[in-house]
Amino acid sequence: MNKINGLKTAVIAVLAVGMLCACGNKTQPVNGTTESLLTSETATDTEIESNIGNIVTQDVESISVRYYVGYNIASGDMIRNTIPCHTIEISGEDLAMLAELLSELSKDTTDPSSEAYEHIYDHIMDYYELTVNGDLVLHIGNEYGVVVSSDEVFAVPSELYDTVDRIAEEYNEENVYSTLDVDQVTVTNNHGEVLEITDPEQLEMLRTFKYYTINADDEFFEGETNAYVMDLHNGDILEIHFASVIGRLCHADGSSEYVYIQGMEEYLDSVFAE
Numbered sequence: 028m029n030k031i032n033g034l035k036t037a038v039i040a041v042l043a044v045g046m047l048c049a050c051g052n053k054t055q056p057v058n059g060t061t062e063s064l065l066t067s068e069t070a071t072d073t074e075i076e077s078n079i080g081n082i083v084t085q086d087v088e089s090i091s092v093r094y095y096v097g098y099n100i101a102s103g104d105m106i107r108n109t110i111p112c113h114t115i116e117i118s119g120e121d122l123a124m125l126a127e128l129l130s131e132l133s134k135d136t137t138d139p140s141s142e143a144y145e146h147i148y149d150h151i152m153d154y155y156e157l158t159v160n161g162d163l164v165l166h167i168g169n170e171y172g173v174v175v176s177s178d179e180v181f182a183v184p185s186e187l188y189d190t191v192d193r194i195a196e197e198y199n200e201e202n203v204y205s206t207l208d209v210d211q212v213t214v215t216n217n218h219g220e221v222l223e224i225t226d227p228e229q230l231e232m233l234r235t236f237k238y239y240t241i242n243a244d245d246e247f248f249e250g251e252t253n254a255y256v257m258d259l260h261n262g263d264i265l266e267i268h269f270a271s272v273i274g275r276l277c278h279a280d281g282s283s284e285y286v287y288i289q290g291m292e293e294y295l296d297s298v299f300a301e
Contacts, residue, residue: 028096028196080133082174082181085160087126090117093156094195096203096239097272097287100153100166110241110287115198121190128187129159135171135180147171147180155191167191204237205286207265213258216299217269229298238274238288248273248285255295267292 093114095103103110117125137144152168156175159165164175169188173180212224212233224230254269262279267288274291277283 028192028199080136081130082132082134082165082179083129083159083163085163087122087129088160090122090125090129091115091158092117092191092195093158094154096199097289099168100156109243109247111203111239113195113198113203115194117194121194124190125157125187128184128190129157129165131184132172132181132187135182137180151180154188155195157191199237203239205239206235206237207233207259209233209259209261211260213260214295214298215256215258216295217252217254220299222299224298232294236288236291236294238276238286240284241273241287243273243285248275254292257295267295 091114093112094100095107095110095112098106098110103112135147137147150168151166151171151173153166153173154168155166157165157167166173166175167183167188169185169192170183171180172183209230212230214222214224216222224233248268251271251273252269253266254271255267257265257267259265264277265286265288266275266277268274269292271292272287272289274286274288275283276286
C-alpha cells in the first residue's frame with residue numbers, strides 16, 4: 028500500500044517526513060515499558076538476560092494495527108478530521124505469525140553519532156502503528172521502526188512489514204475501497220480538450236483505480252482547479268483536482284463527495300499524451 032501522498036496545498040504542509048521527531052512519540056502514554064519489564068521483581072536472572080536487547084519482552088497475546096490509507100501515522104493524525112483512520116484487531120494465524128516476528132525484534136545499537144545512524148534515522152517511518160498487549164506501541168516502516176515510549180530504534184524485517192501491509196490491504200479491499208464501474212468515459216482536460224475513452228484496455232485500467240471518501244466540503248477545497256473532468260456516463264461526474272490525489276464525485280441528484288484517488292491524474296496525462 029502506497030504511503031504519504033500529497034493533498035491540496037493547504038494540507039501538503041502537514042505531511043511529515045516520518046523521522047523520530049515527527050512521529051508524535053513523546054506524547055502517547057504507554058503503561059508497560061521495556062525497562063519496567065526488565066527490572067520487574069518477578070523476572071528471573073535468566074529472563075532478564077534473555078530479554079536484554081529485545082523490543083518485545085512479553086508473550087504476545089494481542090496486536091492491533093492502526094493506519095491511514097495513503098498517509099503515515101503522523102500526517103494522518105494531523106488531518107484525521109478529514110481522512111479516516113483504520114484499526115484492525117489481529118487474530119488467528121496472523122496473530123501467531125506476527126507474534127513470532129515481533130519476538131525476534133532487537134534494539135539497534137548503531138552509534139547515534141555515526142554516519143550509519145544518519146542513514147537509519149532518515150529511513151525511520153511510521154506507516155503503521157502496532158499496539159502489542161494493549162500497551163507497547165511501535166511505529167514501523169518498511170525498513171526501520173521505533174518504540175513510541177522510548178525512541179528505541181529497530182530494523183523491520185521485510186516479512187513483518189509485508190505481513191502487516193497484506194493484512195491492511197485485505198481489510199481495505201473489503202471495507203474501504205470503491206472502484207469505478209464504467210463502460211464509457213468522456214474526459215475533458217483543463218485546456219478544454221475532450222477525449223472519449225472506449226478502448227477496452229483503457230477502461231479496464233480505469234476500473235482498477237481505488238478510491239475512498241474523505242470528510243471534506245467545497246469550502247475546504249475552495250480555489251482548487253480541475254486537471255480533468257470525467258463523465259462516467261452513469262449519472263456521475265468525477266472531477267480530478269490538479270496536482271493532487273483528490274477528486275470530487277458529483278451525482279445526478281446534485282449531491283457530491285470528495286474522494287482520495289491516487290494516480291488518476293497521472294494516468295489521464297498518459298492517455299492524453301498518446
